[in-house]
Amino acid sequence: MRTLVHLSDLHFGRVDHALLAPLRELIERIAPDVLVVSGDLTQRARPAQFEEARAYLDTLPGPQIIVPGNHDISLYNVFRRFVLPLARYKRYITDDLDPVFIDDEIAVLGVNTARSLTIKDGRVSHRQIEGIRKCLSGLDPGITRIVVTHHPFDLPDHFEERDLVDRAPMAMKVFAESGVDILLAGHMHASHAGSTAERYQISEYAALVVQAGTATSTRGRGEVNSFNVIRVEPQKVEIDRYGWDVVHKDFHVVNTEKFMRNGSVWTPHIDGMLAAGL
Template sequence: MRTIAHISDLHFGRHNLDVMENLLASIEKSRPDLVVISGDFTQRARHVEFAEARRFLDRIAVPKLVTPGNHDVPLYNLFHRYLRPFRKYDRYIAPLDQPLGFFQDDGLAVLGLNTARRFTRKNGRLSQVQISSIRRIFASVPRGTTKIIVTHHPLAVPDSEDSLELAGRAIAALKAIADAGVHLLLSGHHHRALSGPVTEVSSAGSILIVHAGTAISTRTRGVGGNSYNLIQIAHGQISVRVMEWGKGQGFVEAGIASYAFDGNRWRAK
């Protein structure tokens, strides 16, 4: 069995220190094989915020795979936004990532793709080059490996959920994702924890979608509070535990969804 701690939308600069300490304790207790952080490390892409995010990451001992979010691109410094949008992210965060944003062991193959763009303030997009790389990168992954893609902006929404704004070129990306046999998409951005299969992709079957809430930010939305996902993968089955913070309780399980793969489609158990 493999365990992934999926956290997102930290927003250092608008974060709760108590929640952060509880998150670190919860991750340590869960002992995941991999921690995935799907973007928005900072609130306004300032040096001090990236430095805080780096200190947080340094306290996580297990392998990490990261990808930036739209808040990690400078908003007010137009010179850096247009000419060097990821300068501070590359300095503080990217050196801790897996080489080329790709993690692989004997059961997992996880690819991080950057959907943040300098010319958009909130929305994201994948490039044609990124979409083409999906088939190439996963082509050499051994059969039986669980294939996962991580983005900040969602590429799809579970069939059972209301629509959300997706990254640009999501439809083209999903075609490549289905052709590559990818099983699971992880994302954040909307500060909502939800999961489920999406079937309207291709005749190849369904893909399991997991969105994360905001882990430690004070910028919670709707009814959801601070949370992260604890994902367990074993023998064609995946369970997604939403770990939610409660004052005086720390992070506790707030819900669990389980899915089984029949070789073609994901189905809720």
């Protein structure tokens, strides 16, 4: 089994600093095999915000798979936005925009979906999709394959189609061919876990999509600050969502969801029974 801590949308520059120490201490106790941060480390891509984000990340365990979000590209500085869109991110966080972690149980691939030409939307390129295919093609079939992006490939019903990452259907076809199991994302400041089966009707394939809320930002959009702890086994995934308790000033588990894999199809698992069979 492998344990991942999944943070997203830290938004340094609009951070609730009271959350930082309790979050760090809890992550240390969880002792994840991989720490995932799915974008928007800053609020406005300013040097001081990146410095603060970098300093905090340095207090957290590794290995770390980090991808940028749309807020990590300068919004108002036109030159930086279009000529040097992720220069500060590369300087302070990492110059690897598509990081990879692979061991004998999991493969975690980060993919940069942040783009200069959009204000908040994201996109995957043909090159990135082919890179995912190539990276996963030679892996042992027993390895659980995980793709991390800032912008989501799937969403709950109450969100709009335009919130999905651009070229998602094309990418999903390659994910099906490559056996991608889990899609981790952020961006919406809303927690969610589910199967891609309804949105993408691909024969004998459905990935597990896991959305993280904002771990530390003051911009909660109606949801408490939260993050995910994901326990991955070859045929089973268990997701604990931790939420901030404003009374006790700490994070605690607010719900747990389980999913099982049958072939290449991930399905919710409730009280010992597959949800699809209820």
